[in-house]
Amino acid sequence: MSLTTQIKEFALDLGYSKVGIIPADSFPEYIAELTTRQDMYSFYINSPGRPLVAAEPRSLMKNAKSIITTVYDYSQKSFPKELTGKIGRIYQARSYYAPPNTINGARTRLMREYLRRLGCEVADKISLPERLVAAKAGIVNFGRNNFAYAEGIGSFIFLSSFVVDKELEYDSPTVEIGCPAGCSACMKACPTKAIYEPNKLNPRRCIAFNTFLTQERMVGSYIEPEIREKMGTKVHGCDICQEVCPRNQARLKAKLPDDPFLVNVANDFSLSQMLRMTDEFYATRVEPLMYNYIHEKKYFQRNAAIALGNLGDPAFIPDLAKAMDEPEELVRGYSAWALGKIGGRSAKQVLEKKIEYETSESVIKEIREVLLAIM
Ligand code: SF4
Numbered sequence: 001m002s003l004t005t006q007i008k009e010f011a012l013d014l015g016y017s018k019v020g021i022i023p024a025d026s027f028p029e030y031i032a033e034l035t036t037r038q039d040m041y042s043f044y045i046n047s048p049g050r051p052l053v054a055a056e057p058r059s060l061m062k063n064a065k066s067i068i069t070t071v072y073d074y075s076q077k078s079f080p081k082e083l084t085g086k087i088g089r090i091y092q093a094r095s096y097y098a099p100p101n102t103i104n105g106a107r108t109r110l111m112r113e114y115l116r117r118l119g120c121e122v123a124d125k126i127s128l129p130e131r132l133v134a135a136k137a138g139i140v141n142f143g144r145n146n147f148a149y150a151e152g153i154g155s156f157i158f159l160s161s162f163v164v165d166k167e168l169e170y171d172s173p174t175v176e177i178g179c180p181a182g183c184s185a186c187m188k189a190c191p192t193k194a195i196y197e198p199n200k201l202n203p204r205r206c207i208a209f210n211t212f213l214t215q216e217r218m219v220g221s222y223i224e225p226e227i228r229e230k231m232g233t234k235v236h237g238c239d240i241c242q243e244v245c246p247r248n249q250a251r252l253k254a255k256l257p258d259d260p261f262l263v264n265v266a267n268d269f270s271l272s273q274m275l276r277m278t279d280e281f282y283a284t285r286v287e288p289l290m291y292n293y294i295h296e297k298k299y300f301q302r303n304a305a306i307a308l309g310n311l312g313d314p315a316f317i318p319d320l321a322k323a324m325d326e327p328e329e330l331v332r333g334y335s336a337w338a339l340g341k342i343g344g345r346s347a348k349q350v351l352e353k354k355i356e357y358e359t360s361e362s363v364i365k366e367i368r369e370v371l372l373a374i375m
């Protein structure tokens, strides 16, 4: 059996749905695209993965010869309705760059170990343009919503690749749009019009990106009021442009088995608990799913406040009133916004009381603006 076949069969045995291989050449088209849109993507270009450097894999691994790319289908089990619309499916599935001590993280580790046992040198993680890599290897094509689609699955997939120093047998590309002619359902459904042209996304308008805004990622934590209103109940990620897609309907409508862990999480997950999060809730209900981008409770609390405000239900006023005593001014400020969104006499009374002893200038400003709008 050839080295290529051994690698592909091992990957399939590990649970990957598709495997492809391409030479470890540069991606000039990706570099050109990212460079022309650096105003929108500066946060990503300057991130530790240095994607413009990584798009020339041999600049990071001189003897790189091949890229092995994989599709993992993360929608093989169902997603509880209590979580869907709040947490993106890829995060619920715990598959997106999963920690090594989890089952999905172990898959990556086992793949690397196997490649090394076969005598390959394997690069440490290189932030490759995974969708383009997979399309060049013929295992996905593109949707106009920018997601990659795998035949027989759809776009609920996680792509990951391994750069090695061995020449292997290479696959043929499918770098093309696989959408039905005339379809633009994703663009029409996007609440913020973040997809401004087919295959062109402005991340700064994308709800998913906004839910991940933190100081840690050096993008700041301020979410524009216009975007807050469009976030609905989403606290981590957004799946709307994938949910409306005809190419995903077979999977979305399929009767899939439950994921027992997610069922447990869903049973005691609520936006109110996320807003007034205890350490235990964070450790058991938030961190196991949403470990990728946010590592401080206050940003989840911010997102929960926005979500409760968008629900517009006066029943949440007591939770938001208590959140206005939280030590983090970020949480107090967004809770004030949420109270304003719910509106009415009770919300106004809470804000009038809180402003009397609020010490943060930014929260006082937020409360004042809200009170003016309520009147
Ligand atoms: S993830 Fe949501 S906000 Fe972002 S482009 Fe898709 S529908 Fe629009």
Ligand code: SF4
Pocket: 143, 144, 145, 146, 178, 179, 180, 183, 184, 185, 186, 187, 241, 244, 245, 246, 247
């Ligand atoms: S909604 Fe239509 S245009 Fe958008 S990705 Fe799906 S098939 Fe393509």
